[in-house]
Amino acid sequence: SQTIHQWPATLVQPVGSPLSLECTVEGTSNPNLYWYRQAAGRGLQLLFYSIGIDQISSEVPQNLSASRPQDRQFILSSKKLLLSDSGFYLCAWSALGQSLSEKLFFGSGTQLSVL
Amino acid sequence: AQSVAQPEDQVNVAEGNPLTVKCTYSVSGNPYLFWYVQYPNRGLQFLLKYITGDNLVKGSYGFEAEFNKSQTSFHLKKPSALVSDSALYFCAVRDGTGANNLFFGTGTRLTVIP
Numbered sequence: 001s002q003t004i005h006q007w008p009a010t011l012v013q014p015v016g017s018p019l020s021l022e023c024t025v026e027g028t029s030n031p032n033l034y035w036y037r038q039a040a041g042r043g044l045q046l047l048f049y050s051i052g053i054d055q056i057s058s059e060v061p062q063n064l065s066a067s068r069p070q071d072r073q074f075i076l077s078s079k080k081l082l083l084s085d086s087g088f089y090l091c092a093w094s095a096l097g098q099s100l101s102e103k104l105f106f107g108s109g110t111q112l113s114v115l
Numbered sequence: 116a117q118s119v120a121q122p123e124d125q126v127n128v129a130e131g132n133p134l135t136v137k138c139t140y141s142v143s144g145n146p147y148l149f150w151y152v153q154y155p156n157r158g159l160q161f162l163l164k165y166i167t168g169d170n171l172v173k174g175s176y177g178f179e180a181e182f183n184k185s186q187t188s189f190h191l192k193k194p195s196a197l198v199s200d201s202a203l204y205f206c207a208v209r210d211g212t213g214a215n216n217l218f219f220g221t222g223t224r225l226t227v228i229p
Contacts, residue, residue, distance in 0.1 A: 043219050044219035044222075046217075103161045106159040
């Protein structure tokens with residue numbers, strides 16, 4: 001069966017420090033991969049999605065970047081964190097090449113606090 | 116462009132009573148509609164989806180949702196609420212243009228009171 005792993009679960013970082021959040025998917029090949037952010041009291045905002053290795057689409061301009069060095073690995077990064085980067089970050093996957101009815105499977109999330 | 120509105124930030128209901136969590140949407144073309152649930156400090160879990168066919172969709176944990184095209188709504192319902200249903204509920208939409216992602220509403224926190 002397919003599983004998605006996301007780590008760390010919580011992270012406290014000072015302003016200006018770098019960031020690296022990792023997400024891996026097991027049990028499937030060529031997944032679509034997504035990074036979402038959930039700010040306190042807000043809905044989910046799509047940050048990046050990827051349909052293949054080194055193929056990344058950015059949905060909103062921001063201080064973050066994403067990379068997909070391997071088929072089932074998706075990394076969210078920043079060179080210098082801002083206070084506004086605080087939030088709950090969720091990785092998700094869906095089956096590639098499926099219809100638009102395909103659902104997303106989410107990781108357990110990373111609570112990032114930038115101080 | 117797609118958009119989703121969940122007009123209620125908070126819904127409170129007594130255990131055993133029916134519950135409704137509201138969602139309205141705006142898309143170009145035919146909508147693909149989803150409901151997800153999020154428990155504290157967890158990722159989202161899929162509940163149900165509407166693609167075509169019957170307007171009443173049944174999903175996990177006894178939840179169902181009714182698609183209403185004229186009102187562009189997709190309200191989540193359950194006949195008898197449980198305390199364990201207390202969570203954050205998200206409505207999401209994808210249109211038929213080939214967009215590769217879901218657009219989520221801001222979420223509705225459901226509290227079931229014992």
